Amino acid sequence: xxxxxxxxxxxxxxxxxxxxxxxxxxxxxxxxxxxxxxxxxxxxxxxxxxxxxxxxxxxxxxxxxxxxxxxxxxxxxxxxxxxxxxxxxxxxxxxxxxxxxxxxxxxxxxxxxxxxxxxxxxxxxxxxxxxxxxxxxxxxxxxxxxxxxxxxxxxxxxxxxxxxxxxxxxxxxxxxxxxxxxxxxxxxxxxxxxxxxxxxxxxxxxxxxxxxxxxxxxxxxxxxxxxxxxxxxxxxxxxxxxxxxxxxxxxxxxxxxxxxxxxxxxxxxxxxxxxxxxxxxxxxxxxxxxxxxxxxxxxxxxxxxxxxxxxxxxxxxxxxxxxxxxxxxxxxxxxxxxxxxxxxxxxxxxxxxxxx
Numbered sequence: 347x348x349x350x351x352x353x354x355x356x357x358x359x360x361x362x363x364x365x366x367x368x369x370x371x372x373x374x375x376x377x378x379x380x381x382x383x384x385x386x387x388x389x390x391x392x393x394x395x396x397x398x399x400x401x402x403x404x405x406x407x408x409x410x411x412x413x414x415x416x417x418x419x420x421x422x423x424x425x426x427x428x429x430x431x432x433x434x435x436x437x438x439x440x441x442x443x444x445x446x447x448x449x450x451x452x453x454x455x456x457x458x459x460x461x462x463x464x465x466x467x468x469x470x471x472x473x474x475x476x477x478x479x480x481x482x483x484x485x486x487x488x489x490x491x492x493x494x495x496x497x498x499x500x501x502x503x504x505x506x507x508x509x510x511x512x513x514x515x516x517x518x519x520x521x522x523x524x525x526x527x528x529x530x531x532x533x534x535x536x537x538x539x540x541x542x543x544x545x546x547x548x549x550x551x552x553x554x555x556x557x558x559x560x561x562x563x564x565x566x567x568x569x570x571x572x573x574x575x576x577x578x579x580x581x582x583x584x585x586x587x588x589x590x591x592x593x594x595x596x597x598x599x600x601x602x603x604x605x606x607x608x609x610x611x612x613x614x615x616x617x618x619x620x621x622x623x624x625x626x627x628x629x630x631x632x633x634x635x636x637x638x639x640x641x642x643x644x645x646x647x648x649x650x651x652x653x654x655x656x657x658x659x660x661x662x663x664x665x666x667x668x669x670x671x672x673x674x675x676x677x678x679x680x681x682x683x684x685x686x687x688x689x690x691x692x693x694x695x696x697x698x699x700x701x702x
Contacts, residue, residue, distance in 0.1 A: 364413050367406050370398040376415040377504050378450040390450055394427060397401040407690065422508045426451035429501035429511050434480060436515045437499060439523020439659045441625065457490045460496060461527040462668035469521030476514040478502045485523065485701040489664040490527060490565065497525055528668040533594035537571035538584055540601040540610050545575040552652055553599040560659065564667045566595070581613035595643045595666060602633040602648040610646055611635055619644060623674045627681030631658025638671060656686060656694040
């Protein structure tokens with residue numbers, strides 16, 4: 347499909363008649379009247395369709411409104427509120443909802459349930475090249491909560507031509523769904539904590555609490571965990587044991603670096619996974635491992651997860667929970683936005699980390 351070009355259109359006649367505000371008593375507003383009180387409020391003081399009363403005139407004048415629009419739509423012309431309903435309907439896919447009441451010509455799209463927000467970025471760009479419409483969203487592959495704002499759309503002018511509206515709706519429908527939310531699956535997780543120092547009790551394990559908090563937040567359950575020494579054969583045997591149980595995700599912690607005692611990566615490779623992707627273009631988390639055996643996923647978490655609140659684990663876990671299987675290319679694409687700034691305090695996910 348060809349991309350609509352942003353040529354300058356010929357001037358359009360908007361069917362509006364301007365009247366002084368003091369003559370507006372008894373007329374109906376053609377659009378929301380926005381009021382701004384710096385630092386306190388921004389929103390419609392009067393909604394579209396409101397019938398002006400004598401007491402409203404002073405309020406409108408205090409808002410700086412000296413004139414009002416009276417609207418008279420012609421054939422082929424669509425009011426912004428009707429247009430935005432059509433736009434939102436075409437943009438919203440599974441798991442995305444919106445209200446039936448536009449505010450100032452805008453509609454906000456929200457998550458119908460918790461899950462992974464997905465955006466067809468190229469399609470969204472094509473949509474925004476259409477004349478007189480816009481839509482802005484949060485980033486792709488973000489974990490979202492129920493009713494979380496995802497995007498907002500509107501027609502730019504008060505009145506849009508039916509032709510321009512139909513073109514935008516057609517673009518959105520041809521790429522349906524531009525926006526969707528993928529449900530998180532209630533994965534059964536098993537955890538292997540590795541390291542001689544932890545196994546011998548010289549160092550207290552902290553990885554279990556970190557992993558458990560992050561997986562349960564998204565609806566997964568930790569079925570069991572074990573602490574093993576840096577022994578390649580023992581780790582491989584335990585992985586194979588977990589593979590023969592009802593397991594969706596195996597997580598190992600530690601043993602992923604280049605030290606001679608770090609054997610977890612080799613143990614994973616010995617255990618029969620068809621795909622093993624080692625290393626990611628993310629800091630913290632460069633020595634991350636991701637693998638697959640049939641429908642079972644394995645993640646090897648490097649030790650950075652003990653020292654950094656947010657790592658590669660936080661970027662990949664939601665995608666695995668949503669049923670996706672990121673591969674080597676996906677791990678490489680994280681390079682753009684893959685540098686954590688170690689902000690104090692950490693504001694993830696409201697930050698650039700993992701966003702491209």
